[in-house]
Amino acid sequence: xxxxxxxxxxxxxPRALRHYEEQGLIASERAANGYxxxxxxxxxxxxxxxxxxxxxxxxxxVRVFLCCLDGDVAAATxxxxxxxxxxxxxxxxxxxxxxxxxxRNRLAAALGDAATPATSH
Numbered sequence: 001x002x003x004x005x006x007x008x009x010x011x012x013x014p015r016a017l018r019h020y021e022e023q024g025l026i027a028s029e030r031a032a033n034g035y036x037x038x039x040x041x042x043x044x045x046x047x048x049x050x051x052x053x054x055x056x057x058x059x060x061x062v063r064v065f066l067c068c069l070d071g072d073v074a075a076a077t078x079x080x081x082x083x084x085x086x087x088x089x090x091x092x093x094x095x096x097x098x099x100x101x102x103x104r105n106r107l108a109a110a111l112g113d114a115a116t117p118a119t120s121h
Contacts, residue, residue, distance in 0.1 A: 001037070001038050001040070001042075002035055002036065002037060002038070003017055003018070003028075003035070003036045003038070006038045006042055006043065006046065009043055010043060010046040010047055010050065011050070012046055012050060017046065018036075019059075020046065020049060020059070021036075023059050023063075024063075025045070025049055025059065025062060025063070025066070025069070026038070026042050026045055026046060026049075027042075028042075041070055044069075044070055044071075045069045045070055048065070048068075048069045048070075048071075048073040048074075049062055049069065051073060051074055052065060052073065056089055056090075056093055057085065057086070057089055058089070061085045061088075061089055064079075064081050064082055064085045065082060
């Protein structure tokens with residue numbers, strides 16, 4: 001199938017598909033006219049990539065799952081490497097959330113101080 005059809009079937013953009021291919025996560029063959037041609041198995045692979053990205057992983061993280069991207073990633077028992085990647089990503093997300101909460105709290109405190117009218121003497 002061509003890139004447009006793969007994009008339509010998976011809900012992905014052609015640009016994202018080209019990026020996944022550049023990253024070595026999916027592969028295509030070139031037709032005589034130069035168009036990318038993807039095997040039917042690419043549908044499952046792209047859906048799995050999107051599932052992992054939606055779970056908070058990065059494309060670099062997804063590389064750990066290359067050996068199982070053609071199966072049912074969501075239902076598979078995670079490998080120790082997959083669990084390690086998931087825990088590392090969770091820790092990174094927790095750190096980012098904590099940093100954002102700290103910024104939010106500083107802004108709320110500054111707004112609270114600015115919103116309080118000065119007392120006149």
